[in-house]
Amino acid sequence: MAVTLKDIAEQAGVSQAAVSIALGSSGRISGTTRDRILKIATDLGYRPNLLVQGIQTGRTQTIGLLMNFASAFDAHLFDGIHNALSDQQYVPIVLCRDDDHGNVLEQIHSLLDRRVDGVLIRPTDGTVWEDHLEAILQRGVPVVALDVEIQAKMPQIDFCGTDDIHGAHTAAKHLLDLGHRRFGVLNSGDPRTPMSIRGQAFAEAVNATKGTTCVTQLSAWNGRTYENDGARALLDLTPRPTAIFGTSDNVAATVVHAADDRGLSVPDDLSVVGFSDTEILRSSRPTLTTMRQDPFEIGRRAAKMLLDRIDEKHNRTASPAPRQAVRQKTELVVRKSTAPPAGS
């Protein structure tokens, strides 16, 4: 069906090996025959079979991507990854946590069986990644963690994500500078997630100032949205916090809504800070003060790190570079949801 090297070889009157070499980069074939072969290949619409090349060269130009999609943040992460990959003719096989078939190990094997050159993984949910990653590392397949750092900082696994601690400190400073002293933090469950890291860093930062209080609440994630319960609990405190740090824009939005339900005005009665600067919330009322992340750039950078590792593995020149952990800085975006506390 498809055109093969053999077809070209027959038309050109040379061996199949000669065609393979002519089409390859290692200019081993004289200019004139080479041009002739190339022309025939083009005319016939030749396309290499990447499966065979993969077997032969040990490179499939394919990576595995393990991540879930829920928000616009995730979408941008993917766009960045896709952008870096397509620059180098790579494509991703994308697998996500599936409630019915939660077997991560099987997914990893599914990637390995297809001989992916590397794996990009966003290690969310409670999975014990350290165990599952064994299979990948044994095969010598590079792995990069995306957005969420793997708890046991394995020396073979690079990381690319956000400087959550710095971001949370900046948010804390913003609110402290405005004069706030009673804080609430709205967090999510898993201690490994960026959200938790932010929440802890925020609490540390405000606690370093005398005369402050800071109460942390958890917000339940039902798989699709956050519940309002955590936000309500914070607003029911006596005395009520004057400022609440939402560890993501989405939980921050639940605070705004809960305040609205109680007739509290943001920012007059309550200041709210989010984290991410997701576009979808840019039109929220009031507009949200937040720490801007650049998920596209995180995705792009992470994919590049992975591609570099893959190259490194094939050009066995020097010894491999040490583990890299890139943490991108966030930027404070002040909008209408923060103000000095009432009566200050």
Add this chain to the structure above:
Amino acid sequence: MAVTLKDIAEQAGVSQAAVSIALGSSGRISGTTRDRILKIATDLGYRPNLLVQGIQTGRTQTIGLLMNFASAFDAHLFDGIHNALSDQQYVPIVLCRDDDHGNVLEQIHSLLDRRVDGVLIRPTDGTVWEDHLEAILQRGVPVVALDVEIQAKMPQIDFCGTDDIHGAHTAAKHLLDLGHRRFGVLNSGDPRTPMSIRGQAFAEAVNATKGTTCVTQLSAWNGRTYENDGARALLDLTPRPTAIFGTSDNVAATVVHAADDRGLSVPDDLSVVGFSDTEILRSSRPTLTTMRQDPFEIGRRAAKMLLDRIDEKHNRTASPAPRQAVRQKTELVVRKSTAPPAGS
């Protein structure tokens, strides 16, 4: 490195072909040796090389997926696809429109070169898909269109999406029943998109009732969010519409915001209906009346249709089934953004 059939054959003292047959389904090997071979395979941790199997059998257990991610709707679409695929040990190579590398044809070749068994495609943006799809169809690779129907209804391309016309009619009926007669429709650019189809169907439905007016406006999509300009233009009409149909939840949200900016109350001064029932907007204020879609089910169904076509192709029993076009019904969800017009 990896365990091969040869390794197993040596340990078992049989030929490599025997191992291949023993591991396959066609019980051609006697029970006792077969069990022995299976045990050795398990002990050695044998995993088949799917690249080789792909070359050999013509099936890679891999499909190509061409779609962009932006909203939660897209994420659910993907979840549904993933769910159906993983049921059958399939994985998707996911490619999306990339502003810098917009060459769809190259992406298609990139999939074909990797010998995907089928392609699932969401034919958004202005691309002339009919042309690009040639390359796929020539190879005999099945294609299913997802969510957006390809304009020229090619007989080889199945479709799975939403019954937009029925949904728009239902929305129109809801507002007409409430007593509205002056309508606005907020739409998006491309006439092939579901949004446009909904807008037209809505206008038709209300125009079928005497004494109604219906003005359509376009809302600009800046690649990440919708601008408010279209919504403002509708609110500036004299007389102002009493009800606006947003052809997606996101544009409906811009209407609510624009109304808010003008001090108009929803639903007292203005009724707004959305389309999709995206979770992220369930917490909007006021909560939005909308036509609920089930993107998970659309994705799942579309992927199943594709897998069926792939099977059909390999089990050349009967002649192929005719083109299928599945349009899922939507459900009207009445919330707080719709009410009878003022003064009625």
Add this chain to the structure above:
DNA sequence: CTGAAAGCGCTTACAG
């Protein structure tokens, strides 16, 4: 019922 051989479409040593 089982083994030896051919073949899938390439690349890469190895001879001339």
Add this chain to the structure above:
DNA sequence: CTGAAAGCGCTTACAG
């Protein structure tokens, strides 16, 4: 500088 051969790890006719 070029051709013929071997090999990647499988599956599937084809002989015994």
